[in-house]
Amino acid sequence: MRSLRDLTKIIGIQFPIIQAPMAGGATTPELVAAVSNAGGLGSLGAGYMTPEDIQFAIQKIRTLTQKPFAVNLFIPQVYQVNDEKMVQACKIVQQSCQELGVQISPVDPPYAPNFEEQIQVIIEEKVPVFSFTFGIPDSQWIQELKKNKTILIGTATNVEEARQLEFAGIDSIVAQGSEAGGHRGTFIGKPEDSLIPLADLLAQLLGALSTPVVAAGGIMNAKHIVTSLSQGAAAVQMGTAFLTCVESGIHTSYKKALFAATADNTTLTRAFSGKLARGICNKFIDRLATHQDHILDYPIQNALTRSMRKEAEKQNNTDFMSLWAGQAVYLGKDITVADLMNKLVQGL
Numbered sequence: 001m002r003s004l005r006d007l008t009k010i011i012g013i014q015f016p017i018i019q020a021p022m023a024g025g026a027t028t029p030e031l032v033a034a035v036s037n038a039g040g041l042g043s044l045g046a047g048y049m050t051p052e053d054i055q056f057a058i059q060k061i062r063t064l065t066q067k068p069f070a071v072n073l074f075i076p077q078v079y080q081v082n083d084e085k086m087v088q089a090c091k092i093v094q095q096s097c098q099e100l101g102v103q104i105s106p107v108d109p110p111y112a113p114n115f116e117e118q119i120q121v122i123i124e125e126k127v128p129v130f131s132f133t134f135g136i137p138d139s140q141w142i143q144e145l146k147k148n149k150t151i152l153i154g155t156a157t158n159v160e161e162a163r164q165l166e167f168a169g170i171d172s173i174v175a176q177g178s179e180a181g182g183h184r185g186t187f188i189g190k191p192e193d194s195l196i197p198l199a200d201l202l203a204q205l206l207g208a209l210s211t212p213v214v215a216a217g218g219i220m221n222a223k224h225i226v227t228s229l230s231q232g233a234a235a236v237q238m239g240t241a242f243l244t245c246v247e248s249g250i251h252t253s254y255k256k257a258l259f260a261a262t263a264d265n266t267t268l269t270r271a272f273s274g275k276l277a278r279g280i281c282n283k284f285i286d287r288l289a290t291h292q293d294h295i296l297d298y299p300i301q302n303a304l305t306r307s308m309r310k311e312a313e314k315q316n317n318t319d320f321m322s323l324w325a326g327q328a329v330y331l332g333k334d335i336t337v338a339d340l341m342n343k344l345v346q347g348l
Helices: 008-010 029-039 051-064 083-096 115-124 139-147 159-165 198-208 223-232 250-260 283-288 300-304 306-312 337-344
Strands: 018-019 043-045 069-074 129-133 149-154 172-176 211-218 234-238 265-269 277-280
Touching: 018 043, 029 043, 029 051, 029 069, 029 115, 029 337, 043 051, 051 069, 051 115, 069 115, 083 283, 083 300, 115 139, 139 149, 149 159, 159 172, 159 198, 172 198, 198 211, 223 234, 223 337, 265 283, 300 306
Parallel strands: 018 234, 043 069, 069 129, 129 149, 149 172, 172 211, 211 234
Antiparallel strands: 265 277
């Protein structure tokens, strides 16, 4: 039987549970450290953070735990925009959030933090685990990280992406099933063509790779974990389950929306960021559905809607917030990380 190697031993964690690195403030140092202290791998979603904020968060995490943790970044995207498209996109967003009374204005570059400056912090801080999505880091970064003995974890939504990650020397690959909340990690082909249910994607990747595969998408409880491990996953990655934890940094109204879900009320949209993502359906998503041609490339659309999302938070109006969540959101619990982890490891 082909050995997948013991990923928990490679990383240095007790349980095969990785907390998904959700960017945008959800993964507070307290959340990350609590997961690691409970025997899993806590992950800082640092994609939108400045280098200075990343360094501060890493140092804060290290005051809260001596265990391994991960930091996650977004691989830079190719994008294009012109003045005409920008003006039209502003008009559409403005019309679609009139209730907020916020002015939507054109945004100037840079539309996202500088990746080279971000990853330099990861290298300087000798982070135990570096995870990433939306692509593959350049070989120079991979080499520098490996010199630090940093474990590398990439994201794949199809077999070809996984093969390229393995060829690049990535230590473990997250199989992001279609059930997963948040942004799709697709970097080869159209995201719509890689909406593969987790069980199917896991089987495909296990048949094509010798690298340990982590299952992600719709995993919310101990039963789900046991199922994925029995199917051959070396570990699981869970995001939505941790969003409702006490230590989560999401807005109170966002958390209430997660608790209010009694069934799968999620949808896939580009409305907020320009990149396909799964979240709870709301007015803004519905209104942008008829304006797909006027949604800007990621990360420009994300920068354009930022003022709207910030104002929505001030007004506690979830109709204009990006409420990222997986398809099993209705199973979320109001619970501490320690109590959740205790429930998750039952039967492992």
